[in-house]
Amino acid sequence: MYKVQRGIVLLLCMVCSFSLSAQDFSADRELFAAYLREDMTVWQAYIDSVATDSPLNTHLLVYEYGFCGYIVAEAKKEGKEALMPEAKRYVKQFKEHVEAIKTQLPAGHYEMYKSAVYVFELRLHESLHPLKAMDLAKKATHLAPEDPMTLTYYGTSLFYAPKAFGNKKEAYKWFEKASVYFADPKWEYCWLREANEMYKNRCLNYFKR
Numbered sequence: 001m002y003k004v005q006r007g008i009v010l011l012l013c014m015v016c017s018f019s020l021s022a023q024d025f026s027a028d029r030e031l032f033a034a035y036l037r038e039d040m041t042v043w044q045a046y047i048d049s050v051a052t053d054s055p056l057n058t059h060l061l062v063y064e065y066g067f068c069g070y071i072v073a074e075a076k077k078e079g080k081e082a083l084m085p086e087a088k089r090y091v092k093q094f095k096e097h098v099e100a101i102k103t104q105l106p107a108g109h110y111e112m113y114k115s116a117v118y119v120f121e122l123r124l125h126e127s128l129h130p131l132k133a134m135d136l137a138k139k140a141t142h143l144a145p146e147d148p149m150t151l152t153y154y155g156t157s158l159f160y161a162p163k164a165f166g167n168k169k170e171a172y173k174w175f176e177k178a179s180v181y182f183a184d185p186k187w188e189y190c191w192l193r194e195a196n197e198m199y200k201n202r203c204l205n206y207f208k209r
Contacts, residue, residue, distance in 0.1 A: 031063060032189040043067045050094060056101050057111075062149075064094040064189055065116055072120050079163075084124070091120045108144030111136040112153045133157070134165055141174075148187065151178035152196040159199055172203040 034042035042146050043063055050060055075083035098105075098113045105113070115136035121127040137157040140150040150192030155174030174195050182193040 015047060017186050029189045032191055032194075035066075035191040035194065040070050043070075045136070047090075049094070051097070056097055058101055058106075061094070061097060061101075061105075061109075061113060062190075062192070064090070064097060065113060068094050068116070068120050073122050076123060088124055088126065091117065091124060091126070094120075106144065106147065108140035108142075108147055108150040111140040111143065112150050115157065130165075134161060145205065146181055147194070148178040148181035149192055151175075152192055152199070155196070156199060160201070168203050168206050171202065172207075175200045175203065 031043060031046060031208075034040070043076045044067060047060065047064055050057075051064075053060075068087075069088055071083065071087045074080055075087040094113075095117045098110065098117065102110045115133045118127060118129040118133035118136070118207055122130060122133070134157055137154045141154045144150045151174050154180060157167055158171035158174065161167075175208045176195045179200070182190070182196060
Protein backbone atom coordinates (compact mmCIF):
# COMPACT_ATOMS: atom_id res chain seq x y z
CA MET A 1 0.00 0.00 0.00
CA TYR A 2 2.83 2.36 0.80
CA LYS A 3 5.16 1.35 -2.02
CA VAL A 4 6.28 4.01 -4.49
CA GLN A 5 8.25 3.72 -7.66
CA ARG A 6 12.01 3.75 -7.40
CA GLY A 7 12.10 6.78 -9.67
CA ILE A 8 10.23 8.86 -7.10
CA VAL A 9 12.77 7.91 -4.45
CA LEU A 10 15.65 8.90 -6.71
CA LEU A 11 13.94 12.17 -7.57
CA LEU A 12 13.53 13.00 -3.90
CA CYS A 13 17.18 12.32 -3.26
CA MET A 14 18.04 14.77 -6.04
CA VAL A 15 15.73 17.60 -5.07
CA CYS A 16 16.00 17.46 -1.27
CA SER A 17 18.35 20.18 -0.07
CA PHE A 18 18.28 19.98 3.70
CA SER A 19 20.25 22.19 6.03
CA LEU A 20 22.11 19.97 8.49
CA SER A 21 22.56 22.83 10.95
CA ALA A 22 21.00 22.12 14.33
CA GLN A 23 19.70 25.69 14.25
CA ASP A 24 17.86 25.31 10.95
CA PHE A 25 15.02 22.82 10.67
CA SER A 26 13.28 24.39 7.71
CA ALA A 27 11.71 21.50 5.83
CA ASP A 28 12.25 20.64 2.22
CA ARG A 29 9.58 22.09 -0.04
CA GLU A 30 8.91 18.80 -1.80
CA LEU A 31 8.04 17.03 1.43
CA PHE A 32 6.05 20.03 2.61
CA ALA A 33 4.04 19.97 -0.63
CA ALA A 34 3.42 16.25 -0.13
CA TYR A 35 2.19 16.96 3.40
CA LEU A 36 -0.26 19.55 2.12
CA ARG A 37 -1.75 17.10 -0.38
CA GLU A 38 -1.68 14.33 2.26
CA ASP A 39 0.62 12.11 0.21
CA MET A 40 2.59 10.37 2.90
CA THR A 41 4.06 7.83 0.47
CA VAL A 42 6.52 10.58 -0.45
CA TRP A 43 7.57 10.87 3.18
CA GLN A 44 7.96 7.12 3.43
CA ALA A 45 10.11 7.10 0.32
CA TYR A 46 12.37 9.79 1.76
CA ILE A 47 12.68 8.06 5.13
CA ASP A 48 13.43 4.69 3.57
CA SER A 49 16.02 6.22 1.25
CA VAL A 50 18.07 7.96 3.94
CA ALA A 51 17.32 6.05 7.16
CA THR A 52 20.33 3.79 6.66
CA ASP A 53 22.71 6.64 5.89
CA SER A 54 25.84 6.83 7.97
CA PRO A 55 26.09 9.06 9.83
CA LEU A 56 22.42 9.77 10.48
CA ASN A 57 21.34 13.41 10.32
CA THR A 58 19.11 15.06 12.87
CA HIS A 59 16.82 16.46 10.18
CA LEU A 60 15.53 12.98 9.34
CA LEU A 61 13.94 12.74 12.79
CA VAL A 62 11.53 15.57 11.98
CA TYR A 63 10.00 13.44 9.25
CA GLU A 64 10.22 10.13 11.09
CA TYR A 65 8.31 11.73 13.96
CA GLY A 66 5.58 12.95 11.61
CA PHE A 67 5.37 9.72 9.66
CA CYS A 68 5.16 7.60 12.80
CA GLY A 69 2.23 9.68 13.99
CA TYR A 70 0.54 9.13 10.64
CA ILE A 71 1.10 5.40 10.27
CA VAL A 72 0.23 4.64 13.89
CA ALA A 73 -3.07 6.49 13.43
CA GLU A 74 -3.72 4.57 10.21
CA ALA A 75 -2.97 1.22 11.83
CA LYS A 76 -5.49 1.98 14.58
CA LYS A 77 -8.31 2.49 12.09
CA GLU A 78 -10.88 -0.23 11.65
CA GLY A 79 -10.02 -2.40 8.67
CA LYS A 80 -6.37 -1.33 8.57
CA GLU A 81 -5.02 -3.58 11.30
CA ALA A 82 -2.65 -5.17 8.77
CA LEU A 83 -0.55 -2.01 9.01
CA MET A 84 0.26 -2.67 12.67
CA PRO A 85 3.57 -4.51 12.07
CA GLU A 86 4.73 -1.75 9.75
CA ALA A 87 3.75 0.92 12.27
CA LYS A 88 5.69 -0.88 14.99
CA ARG A 89 8.72 -1.18 12.72
CA TYR A 90 8.81 2.55 11.96
CA VAL A 91 8.34 3.51 15.61
CA LYS A 92 11.14 1.14 16.63
CA GLN A 93 13.41 2.63 13.96
CA PHE A 94 12.55 6.17 15.05
CA LYS A 95 13.31 5.27 18.68
CA GLU A 96 16.68 3.79 17.72
CA HIS A 97 17.60 6.85 15.66
CA VAL A 98 16.66 9.23 18.48
CA GLU A 99 18.92 7.36 20.89
CA ALA A 100 21.73 7.03 18.34
CA ILE A 101 22.12 10.77 17.81
CA LYS A 102 20.67 12.23 20.99
CA THR A 103 23.87 14.14 21.76
CA GLN A 104 23.58 15.94 18.41
CA LEU A 105 20.04 17.18 18.93
CA PRO A 106 19.16 20.80 19.74
CA ALA A 107 18.09 21.59 23.30
CA GLY A 108 14.73 20.04 24.15
CA HIS A 109 14.50 17.86 21.07
CA TYR A 110 15.61 14.64 22.73
CA GLU A 111 12.92 15.09 25.39
CA MET A 112 10.33 15.94 22.72
CA TYR A 113 11.13 12.91 20.57
CA LYS A 114 11.39 10.60 23.58
CA SER A 115 7.94 11.77 24.65
CA ALA A 116 6.62 11.09 21.14
CA VAL A 117 8.07 7.57 21.23
CA TYR A 118 6.23 6.87 24.49
CA VAL A 119 2.99 8.16 22.97
CA PHE A 120 3.37 5.99 19.86
CA GLU A 121 4.25 2.93 21.95
CA LEU A 122 1.24 3.59 24.17
CA ARG A 123 -1.06 3.62 21.15
CA LEU A 124 0.55 0.43 19.85
CA HIS A 125 0.34 -1.25 23.30
CA GLU A 126 4.13 -1.55 23.35
CA SER A 127 4.68 0.40 26.59
CA LEU A 128 2.73 2.38 29.18
CA HIS A 129 4.33 5.72 30.10
CA PRO A 130 1.68 8.47 29.69
CA LEU A 131 2.87 10.55 32.68
CA LYS A 132 6.50 10.31 31.64
CA ALA A 133 5.52 11.35 28.11
CA MET A 134 3.79 14.47 29.40
CA ASP A 135 6.63 15.32 31.78
CA LEU A 136 9.16 15.08 28.95
CA ALA A 137 7.00 17.25 26.70
CA LYS A 138 6.88 19.95 29.35
CA LYS A 139 10.60 19.63 30.07
CA ALA A 140 11.32 20.19 26.37
CA THR A 141 9.66 23.63 26.55
CA HIS A 142 11.78 24.55 29.58
CA LEU A 143 14.96 23.57 27.77
CA ALA A 144 13.94 25.32 24.52
CA PRO A 145 11.36 28.03 25.37
CA GLU A 146 11.76 29.80 22.02
CA ASP A 147 11.77 26.73 19.78
CA PRO A 148 8.40 26.42 18.00
CA MET A 149 8.86 22.68 17.60
CA THR A 150 8.93 22.03 21.35
CA LEU A 151 6.13 24.54 21.94
CA THR A 152 3.76 23.06 19.38
CA TYR A 153 4.58 19.53 20.54
CA TYR A 154 3.62 20.40 24.11
CA GLY A 155 0.48 22.06 22.81
CA THR A 156 -0.41 18.88 20.93
CA SER A 157 0.21 16.83 24.07
CA LEU A 158 -2.19 19.05 26.02
CA PHE A 159 -4.71 18.93 23.18
CA TYR A 160 -5.01 15.14 23.35
CA ALA A 161 -4.39 14.65 27.07
CA PRO A 162 -7.24 13.74 29.45
CA LYS A 163 -8.66 16.67 31.42
CA ALA A 164 -6.60 15.70 34.46
CA PHE A 165 -3.41 16.54 32.55
CA GLY A 166 -4.34 19.19 30.02
CA ASN A 167 -7.08 20.89 28.07
CA LYS A 168 -7.65 22.59 24.74
CA LYS A 169 -7.66 26.12 26.18
CA GLU A 170 -4.20 25.58 27.58
CA ALA A 171 -3.12 23.87 24.38
CA TYR A 172 -4.25 26.87 22.34
CA LYS A 173 -1.94 29.16 24.34
CA TRP A 174 1.03 27.02 23.38
CA PHE A 175 0.02 26.93 19.73
CA GLU A 176 -0.17 30.72 19.85
CA LYS A 177 3.32 30.91 21.34
CA ALA A 178 4.66 28.59 18.66
CA SER A 179 3.09 30.72 15.91
CA VAL A 180 5.22 33.69 16.93
CA TYR A 181 8.44 31.77 16.31
CA PHE A 182 7.13 29.89 13.27
CA ALA A 183 6.79 33.31 11.60
CA ASP A 184 10.54 33.25 10.95
CA PRO A 185 11.08 32.63 7.19
CA LYS A 186 13.29 29.62 7.90
CA TRP A 187 10.16 27.68 8.89
CA GLU A 188 8.33 28.40 5.63
CA TYR A 189 8.40 24.78 4.46
CA CYS A 190 8.15 23.13 7.87
CA TRP A 191 5.19 20.78 8.16
CA LEU A 192 4.98 21.47 11.90
CA ARG A 193 4.21 25.13 11.20
CA GLU A 194 1.22 24.04 9.12
CA ALA A 195 0.18 21.48 11.74
CA ASN A 196 0.37 24.13 14.45
CA GLU A 197 -2.10 26.31 12.54
CA MET A 198 -4.39 23.33 12.03
CA TYR A 199 -4.49 22.65 15.76
CA LYS A 200 -5.14 26.32 16.50
CA ASN A 201 -8.18 26.15 14.22
CA ARG A 202 -9.34 22.92 15.84
CA CYS A 203 -9.18 24.62 19.22
CA LEU A 204 -11.15 27.61 17.98
CA ASN A 205 -13.82 25.33 16.50
CA TYR A 206 -13.97 23.43 19.79
CA PHE A 207 -14.50 26.68 21.72
CA LYS A 208 -17.46 27.55 19.49
CA ARG A 209 -19.40 24.47 20.51
